[in-house]
Amino acid sequence: GVPVVASDVAGIADLMGPPAPGEAPLGRLVPARDPDAFAAALAQDAAAPEQAQARAARARNHVLRAHSPQAMRAGYAALLDDLT
Numbered sequence: 001g002v003p004v005v006a007s008d009v010a011g012i013a014d015l016m017g018p019p020a021p022g023e024a025p026l027g028r029l030v031p032a033r034d035p036d037a038f039a040a041a042l043a044q045d046a047a048a049p050e051q052a053q054a055r056a057a058r059a060r061n062h063v064l065r066a067h068s069p070q071a072m073r074a075g076y077a078a079l080l081d082d083l084t
Contacts, residue, residue, distance in 0.1 A: 003052035
């Protein structure tokens with residue numbers, strides 16, 4: 001439930017990018033090894049807390065919907081059904 005700023009390193013873009021085409025990103029990505037960009041992103045979130053909180057809420061809802069134990073179990077069950 002908190003806004004996330006992260007460096008764009010392997011795998012992170014997959015977690016923080018839009019969960020589906022046309023949807024907004026779930027977090028703010030900055031270039032790797034760029035502390036100025038990281039600081040600027042944090043400052044932008046601090047300057048626009050409503051937008052940052054809205055992004056955080058979308059991210060939390062996505063995680064609960066797509067990565068809850070129930071969702072993971074359903075995904076594994078579907079995979080096993082496909083394999084048999």
